[in-house]
Amino acid sequence: PGHGTSPQDCNRYTWQDWFGSVEATYRQLAARCRSIVVGGESTGALLALMLADKYQFCSAVLCYAPALRLNLSRRQVFLLSLLVPFVTSIPKAPATDDNLWKGYAVQPLKAARQLLLLQKATRSSLPHIHQPILIMQGRLDPTVHPASPQVVYDNVSSAIKELHWLENSTHCLILDKERDLAASLTLDFLARVYPR
Numbered sequence: 202p203g204h205g206t207s208p209q210d211c212n213r214y215t216w217q218d219w220f221g222s223v224e225a226t227y228r229q230l231a232a233r234c235r236s237i238v239v240g241g242e243s244t245g246a247l248l249a250l251m252l253a254d255k256y257q258f259c260s261a262v263l264c265y266a267p268a269l270r271l272n273l274s275r276r277q278v279f280l281l282s283l284l285v286p287f288v289t290s291i292p293k294a295p296a297t298d299d300n301l302w303k304g305y306a307v308q309p310l311k312a313a314r315q316l317l318l319l320q321k322a323t324r325s326s327l328p329h330i331h332q333p334i335l336i337m338q339g340r341l342d343p344t345v346h347p348a349s350p351q352v353v354y355d356n357v358s359s360a361i362k363e364l365h366w367l368e369n370s371t372h373c374l375i376l377d378k379e380r381d382l383a384a385s386l387t388l389d390f391l392a393r394v395y396p397r
Contacts, residue, residue: 203312204244208290212311216319223248227256236260238391242375243268243345244316247323250353253334254326261394262334263387266372267353269320270346278317285314327353333361335390337383339370363390 202218203211230237240263241249247268253259273281284291290307334357338350354364365386370377375384 208305208307208309208312211305211309212289214312214315216315216322219244219315219319220248220251223252224255227252227259231256231258236395238263240264242266243372244319247316247319250323250330250357251319251326253332254329257331259332261332261391262330262359263390264334264336264350264353265375265383266338266342266345267336267349268316268345269323269349269352271316272342272344272346281310281313281317285310324352324356327356328358330357331359333390333394334359334363335387336362336364337374337386338364338366339372339374339377339379340366340368341370342372342374344372361394 202222203214204219227237227239237259238261239249239252239259240246242265246264246266249262249264250267253262271278288310290305290309293304293306293308295306334353336350336353338345338347340347350364350366354362367374367377367379367382370379370383374380377383
């Protein structure tokens, strides 16, 4: 809830609301499907990890640019915490024309604070994840800290796990220049993990 609508709407929800929505959809699928692969990009990747921890029935996890740590200094994180009660959003740098995904023109700060709280909750979930996992990260991602995908890889308990770096991709790698490579890596992973 709150994503893909407006920054004001995004600021109205907590990470628990986001997870509740994902969980409700998962339960609907679980009632109808034998096997469910969960996945997401950025914040969605964290929600997929949380879901895999809570529901071991998840068959596999696909994480694209998992936002476990942002490209922010400790000072910036501290300032964000101070600003949240007083400022609803801050302007973002304009998107370039070659970006297929542009997002909001501003960063909703309450939602950003909720992401920081979701990061903390997700970190404690990682050791409980045993499903096969595919992690992809764009080498040119300005949003997610480059250590983030490695932290996920190193801390999950999955016997089958892969980490791929897409050299010419930014944050939204499933829509970026190497989207066909991302799709191919995903399909290859699923074919290896679940051969027909």
